[in-house]
Amino acid sequence: MSSKPIRIPGPDHPIAIEPVSRRVVVIVAAQVIADTREALMLKEASYPGVLYLPRSDVKLALLERTDHRTYCPYKGDCSYYSIPVGGARSVNAIWSYEAPYDAVAAIKDCMAFYPDRVDRVEQSA
Secondary structure (H helix, E strand, O other): OOOOOEEEOOOOOOEEEEEOOOEEEEEEOOEEEEEEOOOEEEEEOOOOOEEEEEHHHEOHHHOEEEEEEEEEOOOEEEEEEEOHHHHHHHOOOEEEOOOOOHHHHHHOOEEEEOHHHOOEEEEEO
């Protein structure tokens, strides 16, 4: 992954993607679902920043792809995954732009987690 911030200009809907210097760990039902030092922070317009973790640092065997799909005019088509060990709370807990638009290509092989659908998202040095 690039260590340089990616900035997408646009006065109506700016998007910035920057590397995160901290370790990020996602935990559900006392299981580590993801552990990375290669996370990206995507900041979009006035929305809170979102952590995107490399798919290679997520335990895919603990996930279940769902039929849920959404579309973002700035990022593209989005797929979703549930975390079965988390029960009903963790349905569609993860999203991924598997073929994002070129302007946000840095998140292509990444996954994002809804913080309220997992037990913890920890960041440490």
